[in-house]
Amino acid sequence: MASENKISRRAFLVTGSAAGAALVLGFYIHREYGSHEAEGQGFRPNAWIRITPDDNITVLVEIPEMGQGPRTVDTMMLAEELEADVSKIRVEQAPVIPATYQNLSTGGSGGTQDAWGYMRKVGAQAREMLIAAAAQQWQVPKQECRAENSTVIHQPSGRHLSYGVLVETASKLPVPKVEDIPLKQPKDFKLIGKALPRVDVPDKVNGSAIFGIDVRIPEMLFAVIARCPYFGGKLQSLDASAAKSTPGVRAVFAVEPIGFLLKLDVNPNVAGGVAVVADSTWAAIQGRKALKITWDKGPNADENTVSIRKKMLAGATAEPTVVYVNQGDALQVLQKSSRRIEATYEMPFQAHATMEPMNTTVHVHRGGIEVWSPTQIGAILQEEIAALAGIPPDKVTVHMMYCGGSFGRRYQWDYAAEAWQVAREVSRPVQLLWTREDDMQRDFYRPYSYHRLAGAWDEHGNIAAWSHRIVSTPIRPVFDQPEKLTPQRVARQERGGSDLMPYGARNFRVDFVPVESAVPRAWWRSVADSFNGLAMECFVDELAHAAGKDPYEFRLRLVREDRKVPQTRQGAGDPALDTRRFREVLKLAAEKSGWGKKMPVGYGRGIACRYTFGSYIAHVAEVSVDNDGNVRVHRMVCAVDPGLAVNPDGVKAMVEGGTNYALTQVLQGEITIKDTSVEQSNFDGYQVLRMNYAPDIEVYVAPTGAEMGGMGETAVSGTAPAVANAVFAATGKRVRRLPIDPAPLAGSKA
Amino acid sequence: MAHYELSVNNKMHDADVEPETPLLWVLRDTLNLTGTKYGCGLGLCGACTVHLDRQAVRACQTPVKSVGTKKITTIEGLGAGGIHPVQQAWIDEQVPQCGYCQSGQIMQASAFLAQNPHPSIDDINAVMAGNICRCATYQRIRRAIQRTASANG
């Protein structure tokens, strides 16, 4: 079973599908990685398309489907060049064969940009072969033929053959080099740029889509783990007798924590605890309830939100460990300036809280290990599980299942490692499920951060100096071997979105102070942009106000000239910030929102504009604040320039979703710590956005045709500052901490 | 362990389970009907919503022993013999992202629309507030419900 992928792949290459002969293409294409961190792999073969004689086309998509839409956009790119009838295309997850498929892991909103590089080429190559096959059958020159809607047409005679009919002939032709096939010009696009329906929607409205949690295998068992609730703590004593006699329970055993191991690239942060294996999930949960465990709280028992906050505040004035950017001499200018203000902002831990909690199904058998996981890192998962188990990666078969959301959580593989720990103790396949409580209390949280900014302006309303101190519980130490942790490396993930100054501050400085914590942290939708966006866009609002200017006009004036602001980070993947594109989305959002129109008492409008994950986005929020200080967001107007929008409706969906997602941290959501454990355990304690608080969202997609940016995380960064600035417009009070506390806003309608 | 005969999507199913077992786990683990989802186990998220005699209930809060002869409908059986208008509206509005919450959303919305074919926005917000979507497709869910409502004539 471990080699099932290989066998099925061989079968697929040699004989095609059950429908008989099939055109299956293996390609050699060059993948350019540009400045991405992964090394270029040179030439490699790939297989993405299967066409069968019944005219059905199967497309294999590598990027995991977590809701962000790769199955649709990747297929659109391919079908555009293939000239295929999209309605006949079936989409499958590409199998985890990393030597063939190199994009089985995704993150950083890069999926569509990555696929853009190869999915079109793949389609074009197949089309050329089909045209050549038809020309051969008709004995006519290729140049007289063209492809359209899954058929090849002989122009002079009007004869046509469907792709299915051409499969056999095409399979015998030499594979042309992709470099020799010109790709379409944007003006010739038939699919790209159109709002196409998502390919996965039909299965997602009738219950047939199989998520990780839905994997059902004959003879399988179900498990949960009682994890140590204290970060860094461990099992002290266990009495499993009552659990073992719970109906349906098959086995109870301890599982070890897995921390830094030399054979692994990163620390998987597997918590350890006690596994309960049973005939059903419910029985396993009942068995877990019957466990009698005492936990050793470990070395961090005193940690709580108050103690972390204290360190944050101290960090605001400590010596920085890293200076991210230092252009000019901001500190000196600030010291000398009479027109200066300071402000602080604070953002606590946030949970990912994907709707489908973590889970993985594993079968450890003689031939190897088979894994079914809702993961966003199929290839990495295969490697790491193999390393843990001490077997070659090709003995680990990974099935990448539909993910019920991710937002960065499924970039970790702790839950899959745990499932392996459990499965190796039993001879049958086991599904390990995290209950919601497990999921919320053992997440890798969005880092806690505290920001201190100081700014000065001149008599014309230009920003003379800007300094931003970021204090945060950094991500890298959670994953890296301690000896790798230079100050630079510690600070690596927290600068995003703070170090590019669109508003032309002449003296510009951003620096960093880390705060230690036992709370696990990691990438949360938009990573550091989620907090740095608030700090920057709230502070520029404060500067505007201090300078006596309208916050929109103030920003607009500062970006009125066309400039390219170069990246300040070495190896940054995204191009320089283009003030023209920044200005255009800013103007569009302002115009569509009716910026400047009077609002009733207690209402306010706020604006924010971000260049984030390679795309430009502006938000205008309309809020009201009642007498008790309760904030309601009524309307969000968003203008977005992703460069190129393959599927504009997909872009809209990501902007709607990202904006709503960010509202959780603005309005209610907060993870707090007590005795080094998380106080919230379900959706009662951790309040996420629900429909009754979801505003109207208008999205204006205005692609400029420039280089494609990302979209999965883009809408998060500007949402919080737009709302916070709107609260200021409504009340005259600045939001200093998220989620917004109503108390200080009570009775302050402006 | 007790024996239950359950009518699910107009078919009888046998289940030998503990009486306290929530219907959610009987559907998912015993009958392999995985369209009904687990999200919180406490009645807080709506992912597990099914119909019991056409009323929307949270399957995670419904012990199997309380079901009796009531007819259970899950997402797999909602469009008996075709596609339910609410499912169609979900397609027309392109609601799902990850899709995980959508079985529950659709089951909630369809029961609600059956009772209240012309809901106001406030009605929609109030009833659907019990169903969390972390991809936060709320605006499209609202539109899909309104679309079905206006098709109700």
Ligand code: FES
């Ligand atoms: S799982 Fe039943 S309401 Fe959440």
Ligand code: FES
């Ligand atoms: S569509 Fe992902 S949780 Fe609703």
